[in-house]
Amino acid sequence: MNKQRIVLISSYLIILLLVSGLRYFENQTGFFKWIDPLLLLLIVVIAFIYTMQSLKSKNKKKNGIPVDDEFSILIKYKIGYYSYFASAFLWYVLFVFKDRFPDIETILGGGVLISSLIVIITRIIIKHFPDE
Amino acid sequence: MNNRIKELRARDNLTQSDLAKIVGVRRETIVFLEKGKYNPSLKLAHEISKIFKTPIEDVFNLK
Numbered sequence: 001m002n003k004q005r006i007v008l009i010s011s012y013l014i015i016l017l018l019v020s021g022l023r024y025f026e027n028q029t030g031f032f033k034w035i036d037p038l039l040l041l042l043i044v045v046i047a048f049i050y051t052m053q054s055l056k057s058k059n060k061k062k063n064g065i066p067v068d069d070e071f072s073i074l075i076k077y078k079i080g081y082y083s084y085f086a087s088a089f090l091w092y093v094l095f096v097f098k099d100r101f102p103d104i105e106t107i108l109g110g111g112v113l114i115s116s117l118i119v120i121i122t123r124i125i126i127k128h129f130p131d132e
Numbered sequence: 133m134n135n136r137i138k139e140l141r142a143r144d145n146l147t148q149s150d151l152a153k154i155v156g157v158r159r160e161t162i163v164f165l166e167k168g169k170y171n172p173s174l175k176l177a178h179e180i181s182k183i184f185k186t187p188i189e190d191v192f193n194l195k
Contacts, residue, residue, distance in 0.1 A: 069158050071161040
């Protein structure tokens with residue numbers, strides 16, 4: 001499968017996780033009622049960005065510039081590694097303290113939401129400190 | 133790790149994009165290398181020093 005497609009699909013999966021998490025919270029608390037238009041905008045913006053990036057990558061390939069190299073691959077591995085362990089720890093904590101949540105939906109929604117946020121935050125941190 | 137990539141690049145009149153294209157990496161990689169935020173693989177370090185016709189230990193050195 002084309003690498004760009006993998007990036008696009010995984011980005012949408014992350015957004016899907018984020019949206020599902022927010023949905024659960026909205027259903028439970030009514031706190032995120034204002035978020036619907038924002039999410040729609042977010043999805044449209046990301047679709048636009050990745051379409052542009054995909055076109056850019058095609059041009060880069062044509063000009064002999066690699067789309068991926070040792071540095072970008074290292075970053076991807078690190079993001080996957082750290083976010084996986086952080087998410088695993090998060091789920092562990094959620095299940096340990098499950099009695100403190102009103103119901104299972106809140107736990108699942110919160111877990112999904114925070115997992116997706118972990119991926120985004122890890123990406124930002126790793127990009128700034130790739131060799132730390 | 134310190135490196136003299138920026139200095140050698142200026143000496144040879146190469147832009148970051150030029151160098152990236154020659155050694156087959158993305159420009160972002162060269163940016164991070166120059167900032168000292170990323171330590172290259174041995175292969176990439178060799179390729180860079182070969183481009184500048186400078187011994188590898190003169191391009192890269194430990195702090």
